[in-house]
Amino acid sequence: MASVILKNLTKCWGDFIGVDNQSLDIQDHEFLVLLGPSGCGKTTTMRMIAGLEDPTDGEIWIGDRMVNDDLPKDRHVAMVFQNYGLYPHMTVFDNIAYPLRVRGTPKGEIEPRVKKAAGQVELIELLHRKPKALSGGQRQRVALARAIVRTPRVFLMDEPLSNLDAKLRVTMRAELKHLSRELKITTIYVTHDQIEAMTLADRIAVMKDGIIQQVGTPDEIYNDPASLFVAGFIGSPAMNLINGSVQDGYFVTTGGTKLVAVSVPDKPDVVLGVRADDMRISEEGEGDIDARIYAFEHTGEATLLTVQWGTQRVIVRGARHLRKEQGEIVSISLGSDHLYLFNPDTGKRIRG
Amino acid sequence: MRDNTLKYLLVLPAILVVFATAIWPLIESLRLSFTVGRFSVPGSLEQYLGWENFAWAFTQEPAFWNAVRVTAIYTVLTVGLTTTMALGLALLLAPGGKFRAGVQTILILPFAMSPALIGVSFRFMFNPEFGLFDAFFGVLIPPLADVSWLADPILAFAVCVMADVWGWIPFLTLVLIGGLASIPQDTIEAAQVDGASNWRVFKDITIPQLAPVLAVVIILKSIFSLKTFDQIFMLTNGGPGTATQTLSHYIYFNGMKYGQIGYAASVAWLMVIPMIVLAYAYTKFVFRKD
Missing domain, CATH: 2.40.50.140 (Nucleic acid-binding proteins)
Incomplete structure (x- = not known):
């Protein structure tokens, strides 16, 4: 468990600026949502924290360590991908066990931990199946279980609910909230859905064009918007x-x-x-x-x-x-x- | 005219062509494999021997066993080397980058050359008097300057393998680049975040997902290696002695040079057995239901 600090983080591809000199402090145990329309740089920011993208400039700190030069595997973060990123050739059990196995967890410990994680997301009876034989919601749970099976310092979630149908999304949203309160792990959550942001977040960072427009609690963002963009983006119907x-x-x-x-x-x-x-x-x-x-x-x-x-x-x-x-x-x-x-x-x- | 009759009439020419060029020769060669079948003996093409040609190959012909051995080693080496090196190249080229498109175009060039031409050009390059390799070694490694590559049984075999690997790497690389591109990037990134080193990602995530494509590549290349003929014919003509004589070359020599068409046909049919096994495996992988 750790805080995450971004200092003057910038990401450019040629002339295109994805993230423009942004700084952000995320507290230990905090649930922070990066909210914004597509192309605003929120996913890029998350991928830089995960180590899947190298920042052009700036620093990323996880806990008391600058992780810019660390490989993803050494950052001790767990990530849930938009398309889940499940390993299609492995069973659900092996998918969840993979992070433990590559980290050299003793054999005897793996099974109970996989079962515990699977239990937390109600997957126990599907452990022997392959991802192909699962529904969207079930795949989502496998991705979650794979993230919570070890104790990462930070959870990263990249639009984890966007591929689910509307009804399932509401259920999974509540489960995510429950789980995050229970596990008390720093979480960074990317979404373009303002309802998800409002319901899940301790704090929301609203992004647009690579710039964080406003950071605040859902209450502050809703009741005290700092700009026309934030005012128009949050709330349904729009302001x-x-x-x-x-x-x-x-x-x-x-x-x-x-x-x-x-x-x-x-x-x-x-x-x-x-x-x-x-x-x-x-x-x-x-x-x-x-x-x-x-x-x-x-x-x-x-x-x-x-x-x-x-x-x-x-x-x-x-x-x-x-x-x-x-x-x-x-x-x-x-x-x-x-x-x-x-x-x-x-x-x-x-x-x- | 009824539609039913018409549809058969329309495919009839194609069927006739296939029959005349593939099916009839196949049946005829099978028939010949049971005859004395010598061009020099009139009537011998109808003189039946039963299984004697086959028995002859197995019991009386060290040259047959030599060809089997050469073909087997040649196949194992070329398939192994080509696949490994093509996979390495595909991994280097797959992540993208500025030069990728250009490199891919250049890559295909060796594959555009006919195998016979590859054989001729390698023979030139290894010529002990004016060959490219001779010139290289004369400057770089003088002790190797006067080696007569194609006159030494082992070196000649190595040159054959090298020419084949050189000619086949590009195509297999392109196929494997395609295979790598079809692996979801998500799964690779998920494994990196899960804590896997590059090697573990490759071993646990990339290879298993690439396996079907890899299997097709290995099977296809095995088939091509087993039937290698033209390149060897131009490069060493099976020599020195019979050091590089593959089965195809052995069959050609017996049938066309020595006029023993019956015996050659029976050896050709012996070669069909591993081919059928490979072809079956190939179709299973290509048309697998998943």
Whole structure:
């Protein structure tokens, strides 16, 4: 078990910069999620920690040792690959036993440890099968068992759930969370799925274009986004982004509607971010602004209203039992909490 | 015309060609192997001997056993050396890199040469008076300068093996590069992270996954080595003495040079036995259900 520290880590391929001079401290026992769209450098960062990719510049520390020049086998990390990377010619038992065997674990110890790991992911009755004869979820478990059978200093997981169907993904997500709390091993987890990131992480590092945009707890990332990108990337439905300006202490939309009081100095170009959950719906005339319902969706646990005034559309989450028709006029109000203002040119948050 | 009749009519020419060029000669050679079959004796092509030709090869012909021995050693050496070196080259070329495409193109050149030409050019290169090797050794290792390579039984055999290995490495390398490329990179990286050294990755992960391709390569090369003829014919013509006389060469000599076509046919049919075994193994690997 160990902390992982990245110091000014850079990876280039010719002119293309995959990871751009990034630093990150990951605490011992921490579950850190690297989150970002594809091509943002999150997998490259993980592969550099594993030793599968050489950094162009910068340092990687695991515990109190700089591991830049160590081979993957000497870094004592365990990795779960997106496509699992199971050995097709070996049985499940041999797959799980492989890390023990190559590390010269005494013969007598191997079987009980493999059985214990297999038990933790409920694989006991499949030990004699070959990977080909397993379902996606079962293969995923084998990959997990192979990672937990030894006690690595760090777990690395590269989109481990992305090849599973939606239902299985939710189950496996809970199992991963349970397992990580039980094993208490530093984990770095790469995903592009913000729900996975929110549910699993102690801290999330949001990446884009090779740069870490923000590092924080899921709560901080969700409730205090540092930039337009983070605000738009986290949350479902995505945060509403409304173009406008600040005049006399009020946010005014580009269409000229005076929407809500804000506590920042006047500024011509700003973007107001507000989440679907942070707006209230009331009858026509009762709220801050009246708008026509563009679409009404019922998701089961809530309702989603897309409303429109002028050319501006926003999504508002309504109560479970709310029933409205397309075309009806409702009124929405924005609380003064949970409003985020951004500079549209730099994407940076404007704080009051 | 009914479709059914038409479809048979359409394949008929092909069937006739195959019959005339492959099946009929095969049957005819089998028939000949049971006859006296000497070109110099009129009527001997219809004079049946039963199994006597076969018995003759086994009991009365040291030259037959010599050819069997030469062919066996030649096959084991060429298959072993070619496969090992091709695997080494494939591993060097597989990870990619700037020169790979160019190297691959150059690699195929020796394979584009006809085996007879390879034989001729190696004979030239080992010529004791104006050969390339002679010139090399004259400068680099003077004691070897005057060695007459193709006149020494063991050296001549070594030169034959060398020429064959040189000619076959490129093709087998290309096949193995293809095989290596089909191994999922994930499994290799997983093994590296699991703690395996490069050697263990190669032994535990690469080789088992490459095994089907490797088997096909070994079987194919065995078949080609067993039937080697043209290269040896041009390079040493079986000599000195019978030091490099393979079975094919022995069959050719008996049939065409000595006119003992019946006896030659029976030895040829003896050679069919290992060929069938290899061909069966080959089809099993190539068309394996997995």
